[in-house]
Amino acid sequence: MNLEDLKVEYDKLQLKYGDSNLDSIYNGGCTKNPDICFVFMNPTGRNVAASKEWKGIKSPWLGTKNIWDLFIATNLIDEKIYEKIKKLKPSDWNEKFAKDVYQSVENHNYFITNLGKCTQIDARPLPDSVYENYLDLLKKEIEIVDPKVVVLFGNQVSKLVLDEKISVSQCRKKKFVRNINGKEYKFYSVFYPVGNGRFNIDKSIEDINWIIENELDK
Numbered sequence: 001m002n003l004e005d006l007k008v009e010y011d012k013l014q015l016k017y018g019d020s021n022l023d024s025i026y027n028g029g030c031t032k033n034p035d036i037c038f039v040f041m042n043p044t045g046r047n048v049a050a051s052k053e054w055k056g057i058k059s060p061w062l063g064t065k066n067i068w069d070l071f072i073a074t075n076l077i078d079e080k081i082y083e084k085i086k087k088l089k090p091s092d093w094n095e096k097f098a099k100d101v102y103q104s105v106e107n108h109n110y111f112i113t114n115l116g117k118c119t120q121i122d123a124r125p126l127p128d129s130v131y132e133n134y135l136d137l138l139k140k141e142i143e144i145v146d147p148k149v150v151v152l153f154g155n156q157v158s159k160l161v162l163d164e165k166i167s168v169s170q171c172r173k174k175k176f177v178r179n180i181n182g183k184e185y186k187f188y189s190v191f192y193p194v195g196n197g198r199f200n201i202d203k204s205i206e207d208i209n210w211i212i213e214n215e216l217d218k
Helices: 003-017 067-073 079-087 095-107 128-145 155-162 195-216
Strands: 027-029 036-040 110-114 149-153 176-180 183-190
Touching: 003 128, 027 095, 036 128, 036 155, 036 195, 067 079, 067 195, 079 095, 095 110, 110 128, 128 155, 128 176, 149 155, 149 195, 155 176, 155 183, 183 195
Parallel strands: 036 110, 036 149, 149 183
Antiparallel strands: 027 110, 176 183
């Protein structure tokens, strides 16, 4: 199984759990042993690539602005790309610029995905029971991509992936090790940095910079 095979499964789940007028959003970035795999919650209709008319890559956060503040602060996006992101309206994004954004992500050696790929019209909370349908697929995704470190955003994603009760505020900079198909992977739980979690973005930046310094800059 490869990443393209997983898309077929994600699209089946979109029909069950996502908005019928929107497409699944998959992943993007470096797909061969990246330094970090970032795992968010699930996409919304704010992502311009969720439109069925969009013919380019269907990767997280396209057409949005705030999340890229995190990546510029952690030196994980080109400054010129970031400046253009901040200037463009969502309707001004096109397939070429989306590809340029994720080429910068790839060049900085990381991978972005969501636990749930089911695109909702808005940021409504999803129950654990929906995300649980994606857990095995996420583990397969991690196995295929083979990152050095996995960063999980928020309590809900962290709890489900690590299979234990998690409070991000109580486990900042704490390493969790989990086995996926015979290989051990390092996980960290980090505050969700956008939406209602926007006020925690400084803590997210601090922790990611710490992870980069302590896990990767050796």
